[in-house]
Amino acid sequence: MISQHEFVVATAGRGTYDLGDDIRGLVLASGVVTGICHVFVRHTSASLMLCENADSAVRQDLESFMQRLVPDGDPLFTHIDEGPDDMPAHVRSILTRSDLSLPVSDGGCALGTWQGVYLWEHRLASHRRKVMVTISGESR
Amino acid sequence: MISQHEFVVATAGRGTYDLGDDIRGLVLASGVVTGICHVFVRHTSASLMLCENADSAVRQDLESFMQRLVPDGDPLFTHIDEGPDDMPAHVRSILTRSDLSLPVSDGGCALGTWQGVYLWEHRLASHRRKVMVTISGESR
């Protein structure tokens, strides 16, 4: 069986947003007991990550790392019409990812103890980000 | 139901190649209405990416970024028998990805407006790259 839903994350600009509750709710509602939960962000300047969820300093350090690796306003870039953070947002998205597949086991997402699912907004301004979740597998 | 096909992308060396038409055609032919389209490149020196498809400068800037991050002929590398672009191609593949899972909804790939699917050839010379597409889900 397959269950598919889309929801919107209203971001307040660059930063990470915990999708755990949304995803857990959709997996539970789907009735899938064993299978795969696929999460997909329909944009190229926001992405997904599985990240340590206990200490928020981890996500802040990831943000610092990305700002150093792909600085806003980097003179390397020619695609600059939409602002100094636009091309870095595309690079950051490609270095992380737009899709994520999680195992579903015993009716829930079989994440590790410290694994959280986050949407990473890479643009400085707030955006509305569409996330599509497709859960497939066997029900009871 | 599951539908699986392999096709070959004949690349003209380093650069990006739009797979959108191939993938859209295979999804349509599969008859899957709701599900997942899995795309896989069977190589370790070419990869896949979901990238902004409106302005080709985005892909050129990504190429510039990768050349700066993983320069050809980097003296760090010891695996150099196949040329100065070989080890960088492996690194670039691992920083991007070999597999991609896309949601299928209403019989088509539910990509965002600006999302294109590209094969990224990382070697300087032309190659024949095998891409396997597996579409699974519910048909009408």
Place this chain on the structure above:
Amino acid sequence: MISQHEFVVATAGRGTYDLGDDIRGLVLASGVVTGICHVFVRHTSASLMLCENADSAVRQDLESFMQRLVPDGDPLFTHIDEGPDDMPAHVRSILTRSDLSLPVSDGGCALGTWQGVYLWEHRLASHRRKVMVTISGESR
């Protein structure tokens, strides 16, 4: 049909560990002929990669690259309580990946000739890493 199993990789610290035999065995045992094999590591400081499997120098060069890109003890990081290799392990995991989906064709993983599946332990100390494999598709 769906088959799901978890196994543990006992790592001897930072380095790569070939998962090919484990995965091939599980795909064969599942009886799935056409489908997807999903591999998932339930941690945020170890990851997965598809990498050239012929010359181990490729994996050593990847390790060198990551040590240069995300050095242990980097003063950029504030999440340092668990040691100088902890935050780099999180960054390295996010630049690579926690999940991997492989095509299953003719009853086996349809990897390219030179593609190997590796777990990449990013911490310096040995760890026990849980890997969950979910194989779905059509059987004979």
